[in-house]
Each structure stands twice: as structure tokens, then as C-alpha cells.
Amino acid sequence: MLLSPGMDLTLRPMKYPLFYEMYKDAIKNTWTVEEVDFTTDVGDLRDKLSDAEKHLIKRLVAFFATGDSIVSNNLVLNLYKHINSPEARMYLSRQLYEEALHVQFYLTLLDSYLPNDEERKAAFAAIENIPSIRRKGEFCFRWIDSINELHSLKTREDRQKFLLNLVCFAACIEGLFFFAAFAYVYFLRSKGLLHGLASGTNWVFRDESCHMNFAFSVIDQVRREEPDLFDDGLRRDITRMVDEAVECEMAFAQDVLGFGIAGLSEKDMRSYLEYVADQRLVTLGIAPVYMSKNPFGFMELQDVQELTNFFERRVAAYQVGVTGEVSFNEDF
Template identity: 75%
Template sequence: MRYPQFYEMYRDAIRNTWTVEEVDFAPDVQDLALKLGPAEKHLVQRLVAFFATGDSIVANNLVLNLYRHINAPEARMYLSRQLFEEALHVQFYLTLLDAYLPDPAERARAFAAVENIPSIRAKAEFCFRWIDSIHALERLETPADRRRFLLNLACFAACIEGLFFFAAFAYVYYLRSRGLLHGLASGTNWVFRDESAHMAFAMAVLKTAREEEPTLCDAAWAADVDRMLDEAVAVEYAFAEDVLSGGMAGLSLKDMREYLDYVADQRRVQLGLKAKTGAKNPFPFMDLQDVQELTNFFERRVSAYQVGVEGEVAFDEAF
């Protein structure tokens, strides 16, 4: 086995399996009816519209580009599992749509967000531009081809999964910090864990490619990644202007911009680049984002369970 780390990532993913049926949206429906004001409802509507299309875009890139060119068997095992998880996320968001938007016309408008909501259309166009940039590549024959592929992978990991979705998670956890939409937050804990693992895998593939062919990620490639992240932050900030247009106590545009710069700097470091802005995380509620071991006071169960028990189990050992 040439890349055992990818096989271990696959095994870890198998052990951490969850189902959408375990998420209870009943409290959320009550919150939407009784507790959310116009500004919060606008935020939720925009989030739902983004979620309706976001993971489908990710799954398309996974199938059309990544699986085609990342051909180590261990890596493809992980990618196959990742595709299952993306399908699970799509199911989660479809179930969310059914719960939040019972009216078919409202659901149709959410699915049409890419065409009808400029801030979401801009994010989709950013994604499609990078996905389509290597769609015609049948094989990565030249260093230039491989460099283009690694740019696509960097965009996928750092910008789409690592920035757009992390910003969406921040809105969800902000609502959670106010005691709202616990079902959405509970399911997002699992999605967050999955997306973090997906990003870690993509970063590991990038690191492996750089080690095997160091000339691919030269100064010009790094400059392209830096510009890509700047553009992603600008696109996501425009979405924040839309989402927060009604005003939101404890969630200002200034803080959201700092959070986006902070996340972008984290992605730069993961990609082997230097942090650019030095921004700090302005949201204390994001300290709760990786709740893999503890049950929150409003959750009914731990979201970090693992499926299956491996090895021998004995209860006669001295502690």
C-alpha cells in the first residue's frame, strides 16, 4: 500500500457514520413560527438556498474531476466514501427544506437561488469557473496540466469546502448560541465533522503531490492560490452583506469580514503559504464548533459516536 494515510482516512470515515433520520427538526419548526424575527428569517432563507445547491456542486466536482485524476486505489476508496457523505449532506439539506419550507413554491424558489439570488449566483459562478477549468482534461500529461489540477483541488479544499461552508457553519452556530434551530445545529455538527475530514484529505493529497513533484507549486502557483482566496473572501463577504442586511445583534459585517480573513489565513497556512491578514477569530460561539466528544445542553445525543467495535472487548482488566 503506497499511501496508507488515505486508507486510514477511509477507515476513520467508515467508523463515523450518521443518518439524517437521527436529526429532529420539530423544535426548529416551532422556532421558525414563534421565535425568529424578519432578520433571522432572512438569514435562514439565504442559508437554506445556499445549502440547497452547495453540496451538489461539491459532488459534481468530486465525480467529474477529482476521482478521474486522483487514481491511487487508497485515495479512491476515500473519495468513494466522500461521495456517499456528500449524498448524505444533500439528503440532510433536502430534509431541511421539507421541514422549513413546506410550501412547494417556496422550495422551488430555494432551488432556483443560483439563478435568482445574486449573492448565491456569484458563489456558484466562482465554483463553476474552477470546476470547469479542468473539465476538458482527460489525463494530466504535462506539469502544466498537473498544476491546473492542483489549483482546482486547492479551490475545492480551501475556498469551497474550507471557506464557503465554514462561513455557513458560523451562521448556524450563531443561531445556536441564541438557543435557536437546534435541529439544524445538531445535523451541522455531523456535516462539519465530515467537511473537516474532506478538507484534510484534499490537503494531504496536495501535500503528497508537492512532495513528489516540488516544482508544480512554484511562486506563480502560490500567487494564483492567494488571488483565488482573496476572490473567495470577496464573494463570501458579498453573501454576508445580503444575509445580514436586516441587522443582527452579535453578528456584524465587520466581525464577519474578520472571520473570513481569519479562515482564509488558516487555509493559506494549510497550503504551505504564509498568513496574509493576521486576523483573529471574532466569534466566541465558534469555540463550540468541533463538539465531537461532548453533548451540548440542548442536544439529545452525542454527535461523535462511532459505528462498530473492533478487536477484542474485555471487562476484566484492572483500571
């Protein structure tokens, strides 16, 4: 079974072809940081953004500075070790490359947006020095540490602990923290600001959506193989975890919106986070909790060709187009 201890090396006969197809599709979805043009962004930062918007951007890039590195660490330390499928490990190897690409993108972003060395150092130290970012970091590290001592998933309890780690990173970190960050970026783009950041974010968004899709597919496969793992206790733990993630992200929202930004309120941000959280819970087979609606029309209307129809169309905007339909049944 998928979470059985060991390291299966046999690709033929292929037991989990879906993961291999995901790996091949990921290879086709290749982009490079050099394709992103930040030229107009620098002018926007200097001449067009309000002080409140500049504060938002500084907080956002400070979160970006370490966010994907945290995901990479969990992938290497935990996911690769315990998902016993050579096809899945091929995908995880590709995901690790994509996380490194995102780190490069955000490093380039910081170098472009924060030319002052001291400001850059402060951004990288934000996970220790800015309370709203530190809170999100502590949430992430707690779930990484929760299975650090598990060398193999021998018991039912071990496997449930692993599933909670996987759910945390798919639904809460990639699926909530990063989706909240994307909303801030697309809000600014809806005002005609920071097109370079938004262009690169389109590609990061696609990658993160694929990472979530893979993790949820792993969870679905485990549910088919070991349905007894998905008991009421696990569902309660997942619901509590997602609720804590919403509150962590709301603390960040209160920070980034603290100076007041017209058209972007804390109330709407909570509604959006609750809406996204419900989407994640439903994907995991758990009843929605919040019943909130998406208040951000710009998330549905922004960049129709590149974003809104991403889940229903062929991806042709990469260097190598994907053949076949791309559909993740995902909502903003």
C-alpha cells in the same frame, strides 16, 4: 506518482496507506439524517426568530440546496479521474456517499423549514436568481470547467491546473463557504435557536473537515513527489483565488445580514472569513495575508462536548466510534 496519468488498480503493496486509513476512519464516522430532530426548529421559526433571522435562514438553506451537489460534481468529474491511487479513490467513493448524505440532510431541512412548494422551488433556483448565491456558484463552476477538458495530467501546466481545482474545493468551497455557513448556524444556536439544524451541522462539519484533511494530504503528497509544481506562480494564483472566495462570501454576508442582526455584524464576518482564509493558506504552506483574529467566541465555546474538542478527542457520538485520536490541526 500520485498525479501520473492512468488508473492504478493495485492495492498490494499499498503505496499510500494514509488514504486507506482515512477511508476506514470515514466508514466509522457514520450517521443518518433520520437521527436529526427538527421538531423544535419549526416552533423556533414560527415563534422565536426575528424577521432578519428568518431572512438569514432562507438565504442559508437556499445556498445549502445546491452547495454539496456542486462539490459532488467536481469529485466525480475531476478528482476521481486524476488522483491515481486506488486507496485515494476508495476515500473519494466514501466522500461521494457523504456528499449525498449532506444533500439528503439539506433536502429534509428545506422540506421542514419551507412547507410551501413555491418557496422550496425558489430555494432550489437561488443559484440562478439570487445574486449573492449566483456569484458563489459562478466561482465554483469556473474552477470545475477549468479542467473539464483535461483527460489526463500529462504536462506540468496540467498538474498545476488540477492542483488549483483541488485547492479551490478544499480551501475555498468546503473550507470557507461552508465554514461561513456553519458560523451562522452556531450563532443562532448560541441564542438557543434551531437545535436540530445545529445538531445535524455538527456531523456535516466533521465530514467536511475530513474532506479538507484528505485534499490537503493529497496536496502534501504531490508536493513531496513533485516539489517543482509549487512555484511562486502557483502560490500567487492560490492567494488570489482565496481572496476572491473571501469577497464572494462577503457579498453573501452583506445579503444575509442586510436587515441587521444584533451580535452579528458584517465587520465581524469579514474578520472571521479572513481568519479562516489565513488558516487555509498556512495549511497550504503559504504565508497568511490578512492577520485577522476570530471575533466569534461562540465558535470556540459552542457545544464543548461535540464540537470544540473535536480535533483533540475520540469521536464517540457517531453510530460507530472512531478508534484512535482524531487530529486535523484545524482552527475555526
